[in-house]
Amino acid sequence: MAVVFLGLGSNIDKEQHILSGLRALADSFTYQRRSRVFLSEAVGFKGSDFYNLVVEVTTQLPVEKVLEHCKRIEQENGRKPDSAKYSPRSLDIDVLLYDDMVREKAPQLPRHEIIENAFVLWPLAEIAENRQHPVLKKTYGAMWRQYCEQPEQQNLTPLENTDWLKEFA
Template identity: 50%
Template sequence: MTAIYLSLGSNVDRHNNITAALDALAELFGELQISSVYESKSVGFDGSNFFNLVVGANTVLSLIELSETLKRIEDNNGRKRNGPKFSPRTLDIDILTYGDFVGIENDIELPRAEITKNAFVLLPLAEIAPDVLHPQLQKTYRDLWLEYDQASQSLWAIDFKWSGKIISVA
């Protein structure tokens, strides 16, 4: 089994798409570690606010199988791949880490650079994996969050229920 962390985001029909993604991931992996859900402004383009969270799980899938499976989940939730890179998203699921893998495999570069660049990735990751070491930087996600310029990107926790449970409170 390989420990993985995934970043989920949506700014189109946000609640339904995040819920559908969590349903699909729970079916695929079983037990999930789920951060709070955060709302943030779009980064890189003008658009409606995003809902973002991080999910941890364990998988027997190879990195390539995992990537293909996550793309199918995105596609099943209306993801269009022919638009600009920075544009509205029904669902975006990014692999942040795959065990301790550092490198590039099939155009997948890990650990994902967004971990240290975007508050909407780093804060929820630090929330569910505070003592886990970034595989390349060898610092905990808690320490990376404490070092991060937290005033540089605005985000806030929101109330969010999934599968009959409150997973996030504002």
């Protein structure tokens, strides 16, 4: 069984699409746990704030099939396959980690956004604090603490009320 970490984000009908995405992921893979949901500003474009979280699942599928499932779930939630990278999203699902696999072709692993964006690193560190980045050989907890020392860190706030996600506690 491969351990896979997925990043989810939405800034269009956020609660509806995140919940729908989680349900579809639980149907496709073995759901393990999730981080808290974080509110973050849009990065790279002007737009509504995002909800972001990281989910851990397990699967026997190869990484290419995991990516196919994620893209299908995005499209079922209104995501256009040809949408611009920096644009509003009904649902965005990124494969962040697949075991300790390192690869350059799609999906790139580990996903580079882990070290660039607080909305990926903080929720990942929350549920995989002691797991080690396969290239940098640092734990995600240590990487998050180091990130927090940077003066330009992104504005990120954990949501207080996530009762709408109680089935994925």
